[in-house]
Amino acid sequence: MNTKKYLIAGALALTMSAPAMAQEVNYAKALEPITAALKAAPNDPKAAKDLIKEYQKTFKKDEEAIVALGNVYLLQHNFTEAEALANSVINNKKFNGSKAYVLLGDIAAIQDSIGNAGAAAQQYQTAISLDPHNVTAYERYAKVYRHVNSKVAVAKLEELRKVEPNYPVEATAAEIMLNDGKYKEALAWYNKANPANMSEDNFYNYGFAAYITKDYQKALDVAKQGLQKFPNSEYLSRIAMMAAVELKDYPTAISYANTVFAGKGKKVSNDYDVYAKALCGNKQYDEAIANVNKALDLDKNNLEPMKTLAAIYTAQGNEDKALDVQKEYLSKSKKATSSDYAALASTYIAKAEGITDRAAKNEVLAKAIAVYEDMITKFPSISDWIWLNEANAAQLMNDPDKVADIYKKVAAFEEAKPSLDEDSKSYLENVYYGLGYYNSKKGNKQEADEYYNKVLKVNPNNENAKKALGM
Incomplete structure (x- = not known):
């Protein structure tokens, strides 16, 4: 074996890889002024002309950089230029072309007004055939195909797992459902996922799906599990704080709030609002009010913290202040x-x-x-x-007379329904019995018995009605 030959080849590979990594960073920076110029003048065909010319000259041998420029055009919905750049990569025999086909797929997906996914999926499939490890191509295929056939979409992710064994198929399927607002389906997929392969974002979205479907204990458990893998994550702590407040576990909520506010991430109005609820539940009223005020100051258009402020005043026994805040909220809110x-x-x-x-x-x-x-x-x-x-x-x-009048309204409302659900039956049972009791006290035995018999028609096992009828 010619050892020297292999050593030289290895040295050459190292010298080639270093500029490539540096260039990867540089092209992102070089795109910043181009993106800004195109955004500033979206209808000007000459916008950023010189910058783009220089960019293409600098990165003419970098497939990824050329596709990245195509994506900039795509964001501006300049499909002609984006497609031209994708095809320039595909037609260059020195390039693999897989990333360019992803770009063509993205163009087709955005232009697809019917939602049949066919054209976009075809481009993504070509990208996969050129590079079986192109994770983005599999994911995009699954996302465009989810409305056509969700089973086919997930099957494409399963294909990816064959070449990338640690790929989180279930978590990605859950993300797809989450983006479509299918929270229960998302939660079901997350439940199947392997936590060892889940990212911080996966855990956050998993907890959010549980929270939005009101499974607050699950949301808290997921956040705790994620925090074991990503300690001191303010994002997971936010989910834990929100869930703990809903569970009325206020000391726990406060402990997670401390992590949220210790983090460097952006804080939003809702963070202070939820924290205020936790403090109120823990009877730290002054601190709760201070945080509600922060929430209101941070987002003048968000009136929801006013409800928290009213609840704090009510907890303090200051109903007059609570009433003032509630009436102000109702006068201002269009979402009451x-x-x-x-x-x-x-x-x-x-x-x-x-x-x-x-x-x-x-x-x-x-x-x-x-x-x-x-x-x-x-x-x-x-x-x-x-x-x-x-x-x-x-x-x-x-005022028993007023109560009876109201009960009659409820009875008429339920009786007018073509069918009764369990709530309606329960309402009828209660108002019939109440009217029976009212008439009994008034000495109207016949009318009282009529109502008690109506109770038994709704619920034959009502013992109070039976007793009233002497049964």
């Missing part, structure tokens, strides 16, 4: 929900419970009832639920 209005009514009720004078108490309860009446017009589809809450307020006013 039925729960937000119900929270205002609940605060009135909480205030009334602390009042001993009957007239003053009833005056406040009347304001709660007025909120519920307003809700009926805003959210008619849940009138039954609203009326039942209103009836509870009327009971606190010691």
